Structure formats: structure tokens, C-alpha cells
Amino acid sequence: MLRSLALAGVCVMLAGFALSSPVPPLSLSERLAAPGGASPLVPTERIDALLTRLPHQQGSVAGSDGVALHWLAFEPGDYRLDYRYLGKGERFPEFSLDASAPKAADVQPPRGTVILLHGWMMDGGSLLPWSLELAQQGYRTIALDLRNHGRSGHGLSGYGTREGEDVVAALKALKAEGQISGPVHLLGVSYGAATAIFAARELGPQLRSVVAMESFDNAGQAIRTMVPHMLAKPPERWSDYVALPLARWQYGGRGLDEAIATTDRKLGIDLDRIDVGQALAQVPACVLLIHGRDDEHIPVAQGRALAAAAPRARYLEVPAEDHLSLPMRLDRLSGAVNAWLDQADANGRCASTVTADL
Template structure:
């Protein structure tokens, strides 16, 4: 399976969802509380075909009074993954191929990694990381968060309720004897915040968290994102959205909409700080952020890195942004493999830093 260069348009899903709301704050608040499901390049039928090709059927976990969770488990084996990346100002310059039908050597099982995607995304966006980690010996679980992908609808939690879903799925897999220890959570953006909340709620069961580009505060994250949309930061489509928002969304209305969205969810979004679960977790935490991230500015990660958590290590990648950082499998795979192995061995260093080699594109 191969794929040409992908255009970087995933951000536009949430932008248009917000821009499509009338000026009435009630509609905007509803869209903040429950953004529309995104249309990702590999989602839907393509994701199901991918899972079929790698021999990992889509599974569901039904729970009384809670959204049904859709997930898939990729078993450790050699998928002949060939992944390449190049920089491009307007595209995610990735090419990949794998051979799921080739004779496959099964490496020793080293642990379990549960993958958590970003807002308006779905589990398909982390399928290639799933293959890479499975080749390195990790049973990889791809989860569609509530209100995303093939999972059911339920009140959003900006990481809190989603964390309860994660721990429910881990308990389900543990009861089926399908979890190989140690258990690592690997989250991107909204999924990274979810991972930190899940680790804080399950101190004994989760050994490590890889958190790529988490936001520091839920309310500020929404506020900053909409303000950047209003500024028309980006190409012609972003400028069009910005022009519309500047004429229909007064600044005070955004604050009121965030407050109403939180009230409808039973959450105070402005009080929902990621530093709280970070301080509570006993897991090793590796925080990664791109210095050129304009969706969740790097100041967010720097603030989290200053919390003084002695089990946290922070790595800032100077040339990456919100979308390119998770795509750097070519660069991050080997050092993350070493980091995971050291966490699994519980070295004397206990929670190791990331030994990041020079960027191969440099």
C-alpha cells in the first residue's frame, strides 16, 4: 500500500465547523462542546480496508450508559513498513508502503501501546505509527475516541471523560489477557491530554505516556484557536474563514460561548488545566512539541515542562508544527523505541530523557 504526498488540510475541518455556526452564541457553544466528526484521508472505508489488510479487525466495546468504543489491535510482526518524509510548505510530504501479505517474523512482545488521536481526527491517522511500533514488538491498540471515527457519541470531556473510556478499554483488554506489560499511552494533541488524564487516574496500570503537543488549558486552547482563525492565519481558505469570523463573532461572544459549552458539558473549561493530571501521574512522561506549532503554541508545552514533575522529560523540535511532528516517524521511531525499552526495563535512570539524534532532513 502506498500513498502520494498528502495536502495538509485536516485543520480545516474544525475551522469550517466553527465558521458554519451562525452568529448566535448558542450554536457556537454547541459546536465547541461537540465538534463535527472530521473527514480524514484514511478514515471510513479506507481505514477498514487497512485493518483488513493487516489482519486486525475493528472491534467494539459496548457499555451501559456510555458510548460504544471502536478499537483495533495490531499484533507485533514484520509488516515491511517503508516510510519516508520530506519537508514541504503546503503538504505533509510522506510516502509509505508495507507488505502485510509477506511472510512475517513475529518479534518478542515487549508491551502494549494504546494510541490516542487528536480532535476531529480518528484512529486511522495513527495507523502507520501502529505498524512501526508493532514491528518493534509492541501490541498496538488504535482507539477511536468518543464522538470520533467509529465510536459512539457522548458528552465530551476535553480529556477527562475520554480518559475514563481509555481505562475502561484497558480493563476490558486486561480481563481478556490481551494486555502485555508495560502499558504505554501515546497521544497527540487532544489525545495527549486524554493520555495524561488516564495515567493520573490509573497510577498502577500505566508505565509511560508519550504526549505530543498537548494543550495546557482547555478554554485557552479553544480561545486561541478561534482567534487564530479570525486572524486568517494560513492559505486562502483560512483567510476566508477569518474574514467571516471577524464580521460575525464579537470577542465577548467567544468567551460567553466557551462558558456555555462548558456548562452544557458540566465542565469549567477555563479551569481544566493539563498541569493537574500531569502532576498527579506516576508514569514516566515524555512531552514532545514542535516549536513552529501555531495551533497549540509551544508556550503551552513550555509551561507544562516547568511544572517540576521529576518524571517528566521535555523535547522541543525546532522545525516542526502541529501536523508535521506526529508525521516524523522517520526521525522519531528509533529514539522512541529506545525510550520505550528503557521504561519497560525500569533502568536506574527510571524515567529517561529522549536521546534525539540529528534530524535526517538536515
């Protein structure tokens, strides 16, 4: 069983930037420029233990500028997925997950391929529940580790822009290797959702549909809303009583703008000009946007702004879910996501309405 696996791209990039650590803490600009390590929310050892029981493929392909990108794939079949959402818990949402290798009679030819893209400080394994759920629906699923994450190589972060170019390059390489079957869909969470939208703009008619959960609309604005939210949280450890007041003093007011400007220089980009809505408006594929109404990391206003920027996109706002819980609610969202993919596969048209289970 896997418990307490936050598969959301929770933007925990800031949660520990000034907190106690066996190594010197990273500055905010350093944390914004690159993850600086994996999130403790990802129980890598337990994921790997489950993977040893499940048939899968993995490998590496080159990204847009030669960055090695690790991928993890599952064939369609009945994995007897046992998934249960256990609630929000004391600190983070929790669920249990178990699965088994499909029997030979349960294996089926792919009806299409879904590329899954994780959030900041996560990896492809963090999307294992969705990988297996969609594999059970008949899709070949391929979870990519984005650059600077998991087993992939390192390169300049692009807040979805460079990562989107990586996805385009990876898809081309995977096609050449015979890893892609049928129509292609993208499913991304948070940072991965923004990446999916940038990739979809470049892929054009090569792509059938996109599911983007809790994407930000503008990178700079997302950081300006997320940092104060993270720093407003009450202390959870003794070290927080010192670190949090220091961080609030250092990154309050102009300190946050200065950290963003420093990050701009490190990455050679302007975070305030990374406009996901503008890219979304140019995507020809069907796009389903999903946002939790209680999201405080990437406030729901950003999800609504994305929807307003692209009238062709469909927007699903889910009550009582936040940035951490939303992608974990397979019980509420799998029906909507499966129906969305079904509709796109059936005739290439975007579904007119989308609803979540209440």
C-alpha cells in the same frame, strides 16, 4: 500508498465551522462541544484499503459511562513499513505509506502493549503509521477511537477528562478479553495526548510510560489561542472571502468567551479549569512530552508550561515542526520514542535525556 494523511490531532475542529458546506454550518460552541464530522484530512477509504491487506483485529468495548469504544489492534511483526515524509506541501504536510503482512517467521511475542490515542476529528486509523512502527518494535498496538470519533459512540466531550476515564474502562475490558500483553504504554497526539495524561493519572502503577505529543496545558487557554490563529489564515476558497470575515467579527473579542461559556453549559464542565499540568504532576509513570517549536495551534508555551508543572517528565522540543507536521515526522521521532519505551521496559526508570533526529 496513502498520501496527505495528517495524523496529527490538528485541532481542525474550527477550520470549517463557518465555511461553506452542504449542510448549515455549526456554531463555534457546537463545534467545540462535539466534532460534527470527520476531518477531510483523514482518507478513510484509503486507510481501509490498506487495512484489508494487513492482519489485524478490531472490536468494541464499553467506556466509562457505557459509550461504545472501537479499537484496532496489530500484533508485533515485520510489516516492511515503507514510510516517507514528503514535506509540508502547499496546505498540509504529506507522506507516503505502505506495508505488507508479516511472514510467519517475522511474528513475535509482544514485549508490551501500546494504546494509541488520536486527535480531534481524527480516529484510530489516522495513527496507522505509528501503530505499524511500534508493532515492528515488538509491541502489540491498540488504537482507540475516542468518544464522538470514528466508529465509537457518542457522549459528552470532556477535553481529556471523560475520555481519560474511557481509556481506563477500555483497558480494564481489554485485559479481561486477553487483549493486553506485558507492560502498558500510552501514546497520544494533541487532544489524545491530554487524554493520555488524564488516563495515566487514574491508572497509576498499571501504566509503564506515556508519550504525549503537542498536548494543551489548559483547555480554555488552548481554544483562545487556537481560534484566532485559525481565523487569521488567508482565504483558500471563494466561500472563505465571506465566511472568514463573518467569523472574525462574530468570534473576535467577547464573542469567543461567550462561545466557550456556552460550550461549558453544553458539556457541564469549566474549560478554563481543565488543567492538564495539574493532572500530569500526579502521574507516577514516566512521561515524555514532545512539542513542535513552530506550533501555532497549541503554542509551544503550553508545552513548556506542562514540562514546568511536572519536573519528573521529560520534555523534547523539536525545531522547525508545527502542530500538523510534528506527529508525521516518524523519521525524526521514532528513534526517540522507541528509545523511551525501551528504557521504560528495561527497568521501569525514566530515561534521563531524550533527543530527536535532526
